Amino acid sequence: MTTHNTATRDEWMAARLELLAAEKEFTRRSDALAQQRQQLPWVRLDKAYHFDTDAGKATLDDLFQGRSQLMIYHFMFGPDYTMGCPSCSMIADGFNGFAVHLANHDVTLHAVSRAPLAKLQAFKKRMGWTFPWASSSGSDFNFDFNVSFTEDQQRNKGIAYNFSTEPKFVWRSGQEGDSAGPVADLARGTGTDPATYTRERPGMSTFVREGGEIYHCYSTYARGVDGLWGSYQWLDRAPLGRNETGIWWRRHDEYKQTPAPAAHACCV
Known part of the structure; x- marks a missing residue:
């Protein structure tokens, strides 16, 4: 027998409508925040940045891949890492699916890390990812955008x-x-x-090309990338929510190496 509050269908509907009002207010506030985010002033970039990519040496302009907008996920994979951060890996698992949609809406999604390109390529192959991922090794890019530190x-x-x-x-x-x-x-x-x-941190930064110039538009860090963490958006709507004690997630090919979780009290 569950210890959670139970109700009749009519009582559930009354509570759901109350929650719906709060959800609608949250959605309207989210829309307003998106508009405020887009109204941030742009900062023209005067510094040249260079990257190693699958296609060879590249500039920041090259990462746009001919589009006018660039969104960079600052993936935690430092030079001394042997594998990408498990948390960033869980976030990046969603990139393959929506990168193609962004690309067809004039937006390029690109990951950038300081690890050497060969490490990124090997890990990307292991994870089965297809989104573009560049190495900023030897560049000030990560330091200038506050995701790498000495x-x-x-x-x-x-x-x-x-x-x-x-x-x-x-x-x-x-x-x-x-x-x-x-x-x-x-x-x-x-x-x-x-x-x-x-000394590596997660984040996301956006850039735009206009009039032959590149501008930095927006950056967010830490829990600011929660909205990009697709699994959590689902868990926030699950009956038990995030229901976590410590670090429970793994890279997607590592779950088979861990025992099945114990049944929750509501399931026994």
């Missing part, structure tokens, strides 16, 4: 990420930070330690 910043200044400055990283007993906890688990999943892992 050890000096981490140790001595505190990383300035997501429009605020974090405390200096805590270094313990010669180790690269704490060896337990969610961040340590994610770091181990990339073959690194917490310090190295967190």
Whole structure:
């Protein structure tokens, strides 16, 4: 017998209509935020950035692939990583499906990471992804758009990420930070330690080409990319919601290596 609140169909309908009003208000607010986002001033880029791509050396202009708009997902895959971040990998699992739709609406979706191109290509092949993914190795691109940081910043200044400055990283007993906890688990999943892992961060930035110039339009970080994390949009509508305790997700080809989850109390 469930411990969750139950009701008659008529009572459910009354509660659902109350929720519907709140959902509609949320949708209207989301529409207004989208308009506010599009009204942000643009910043013309004067700096040249170069990338390694499947087609060879490329400029930022080349990443547009002839379209007027470019959306870049800042995928956490640093030079010292052995694999891409599990969280970014879960987000990127949705890119194949909608990249073609964006491309046919004058928008190019591109992932960018600091790892060497060969690492990105190998991981992309393993994951079965087809979206374009460039390496910014040797470029200031990730640093200029606040998704990669130096050890000096981490140790001595505190990383300035997501429009605020974090405390200096805590270094313990010669180790690269704490060896337990969610961040340590994610770091181990990339073959690194917490310090190295967190010198890369997730985010998304958008650019536009107009009048022969490239402009930076928008960037978002941390939970600002929640809306791109398709699995969570589904879970937020599931009966038990996100229902999580710690890092439960894996790269999609790793689930077979983990035991099936225990039945939830409502299922037994």
